[in-house]
Amino acid sequence: MSSFQEELNNIREAGLWRSLQPQEFMGAFDSAGKISFASNDYLGLASDPTIAEAYHRGLKVFGHGAASSRLVCGTSQEHVLLEAELAELKGCDRCLTFSSGYAAAMGTIPALVGKGDVVVVDKLSHACLIDAAKLSGATLRVFPHNHVDKLENLLRTIRAKHGSAPRILVITESVFSMDGDTAPLRGLVDLKDRYEALLLVDEAHGFGIFGPRGGGVCEEENLQSRVDLQMGTLSKSAGLAGGFIAGSQDLIDLLINRARSFIYSTAPSPALAHAARTSVELIRSSLGDQLRATLRNNIRIFTEGTNCENHRTPIVPIILGSNATTMEVSSQLHAQGFLVPAIRYPTVPRNSARLRVSVSARHSVESLLRLRSLLEQLPPSGINR
């Protein structure tokens, strides 16, 4: 049996060592020469005073502890109201919240499929989607990233081999977390209808940013009524914490009865649910529109005239390939006041280590231009004109 130390040495030698770095504020910030391009705080709501105030009010009025699973002690009205707000924004009958996006995936996917069923995931899907698919016991198939034709081949083969009985669940993200590109949702929706499959779209990085009311890419592309499960998190654009699934009445009833991470986990704090409702209200308001417009403008300022031009999302990957180079560049940027994380295997495929620049509505034009000019000095595989 190898020791922990041997295992840790292997991680170090592969250039894959990770450690926790203390940080006072984790959202997007841009002050006193320190600028974070590391967070998923795309709208800057992690430090929004209205939401902070709602959190305080929630603590006073509804309390901090939920004390048990919602099926045991009963549900706080705050969770019910938050879910109604989310369901409305998602254009669905119902919504169910979980303690995190990770927990939403881990509860939902095994609740819907099991042995004899098939889960088909986009190759670049987030770890929680893959972990949940494995946990379900269903056969796991992977299609090449955003490749609609290859997905069709897979679905055709599965139906030809197993007939109409197995449940097929197709899983993708709307905005990919480490590549910042978007899924061909319309093509995926047409296919899943044709092959009588279910479709789960993880909108972790689309929610709040896309769509006329910030409902996500499904809203933007007018596909909300055709996607079976819209998954999301309140931890990114919404600036708080918590995951959710929006869908039909029957789907949500099934999750309440079957999703183990919902049933056997204490509900998030009612105060948090109250703050989250305030955040979702803000996202769909005219203030949310303004933040989305600022964000779009910031993305344009950062990418215009470079090889990343016309990038639609706030996630701009700068793929350098080598773990060591990427770590080195990240630490040089840090020395200049810019927090830009190095992302390595196994978060991304081997030899595709990258800087992940995450643009926020909080960033000033000056900071965007300064980072851009620093990055333009990288080798040709970096950002360039």
Ligand SMILES: *Cc1c(COP(=O)(O)O)cnc(C)c1O
């Ligand atoms: C962050 C993330 C999750 C997990 O959400 P949490 O609320 O942080 O647990 C799920 N899917 C994707 C694509 C993510 O980026």
